[in-house]
Amino acid sequence: MKTVSLTIDGKEIKAPQGQSVLWAALDNGIYIPNLCALREKATPDASCRLCWVEVEGESQPVTACTQSVAEGMVVDTKGAMALRLARTALELLLASNVVDCANCPASGACELQKIAAHLGVKLKTKRFRKLLRNLKVDSSSPEFTYDPNKCVLCGRCIWVCRQRLGIGALGFAHRGFNRRMSTFGDEPLAKSACQECRECVDSCPTGALCFK
């Protein structure tokens, strides 16, 4: 496979041609915040808006999951504009999410904690008015719980269930502020097409899907 040479945060690396800047950085020990990216996905959703980087020669930051590496490219993951966009995206997410790390089984492995620490943002940020959705927790599955109040709408579980497994038990329902990950007809998981394989739980970056 043909490789290209580029620089990320001053580090010279080689990456396969066609790879995104996000995976090239992560593969070389350089962290870029991300929630919606999955390696298997041919086309990234680019919906979380957290993976901003600055590329020399570009006037605006770009999302690392949609930007392909190129020979001689110079990438800065810590540019002021990129960090400002990522912090705003994170704080907007946190404004509508329950943040209760002390009582959350995902604490310590939650991607939101990692991203907040990386960006220097408080998980209980007060920048935007808190607007919680107060949605019902689904504990109907014998294997796992789904707390939609901790869901960041990354879509990873939906993609895994539908595209990787071909089951399609999960999908997005409703629009705007009411948008949420759900089952067909908003049925409890135990009454849905779910086959309890639990791969969606493994894919969830937050405490929204947790093993019992």
Ligand code: SF4
């Ligand atoms: S446990 Fe498996 S079948 Fe059930 S929703 Fe998750 S990925 Fe789909």
Ligand code: SF4
């Ligand atoms: S339940 Fe988890 S994996 Fe699924 S959309 Fe929400 S945060 Fe993403």
Ligand code: FES
């Ligand atoms: S990982 Fe790039 S927008 Fe979500």
